[in-house]
Amino acid sequence: MYCRDCGDKLTLKFLENEGLVPYCNKCDCFKFPFFPVAVSMTVVNRSEDKILLAKHVGDDAYVLLAGYIKKGENAEKTIPRELREETRLTAIKWKYVASRYHEAKDVLMINFIVTANEGEMTLNEELEEVRWCTLSEAKELIKKNSTAEYFLNAAIQELSRKK
Numbered sequence: 001m002y003c004r005d006c007g008d009k010l011t012l013k014f015l016e017n018e019g020l021v022p023y024c025n026k027c028d029c030f031k032f033p034f035f036p037v038a039v040s041m042t043v044v045n046r047s048e049d050k051i052l053l054a055k056h057v058g059d060d061a062y063v064l065l066a067g068y069i070k071k072g073e074n075a076e077k078t079i080p081r082e083l084r085e086e087t088r089l090t091a092i093k094w095k096y097v098a099s100r101y102h103e104a105k106d107v108l109m110i111n112f113i114v115t116a117n118e119g120e121m122t123l124n125e126e127l128e129e130v131r132w133c134t135l136s137e138a139k140e141l142i143k144k145n146s147t148a149e150y151f152l153n154a155a156i157q158e159l160s161r162k163k
Contacts, residue, residue, distance in 0.1 A: 040111040042155035051138040061143035088122040111151040
């Protein structure tokens with residue numbers, strides 16, 4: 001591990017109430033671990049009876065749409081930007097559902113139910129296919145034992161509370 005500010009090698013040093021934490025002797029300060037944060041979007045239509053699933057290029061599994069939060073951006077700004085970049089759909093409203101660490105990409109995922117219009121879609125280079133599914137179809141098609149499935153199930157549970 002190296003200091004992201006000065007580049008010197010970090011050592012582990014005990015910090016009260018925290019345990020062993022990376023420490024930079026040159027900067028004379030603790031350097032808490034840093035990892036990226038992304039939004040995960042359970043995109044629903046206005047009537048909340050369809051969910052948009054996506055397949056990435058080179059991957060056969062259906063997942064939810066997602067995107068990294070850029071430096072200086074908050075999750076609320078990331079949602080409409082990412083949805084527009086990936087599909088050209090417009091996010092109308094969104095609600096926080098859950099968060100989960102996604103080990104495969106070493107990222108904290110923050111999931112939202114995002115209501116979007118059902119207009120014409122234009123996919124960016126990351127996506128091979130998107131498809132509107134009923135809630136039961138989405139549960140069948142989503143990649144099993146994945147972070148996407150975890151968020152989908154949480155979102156469906158939240159949506160069913162509203163009815």
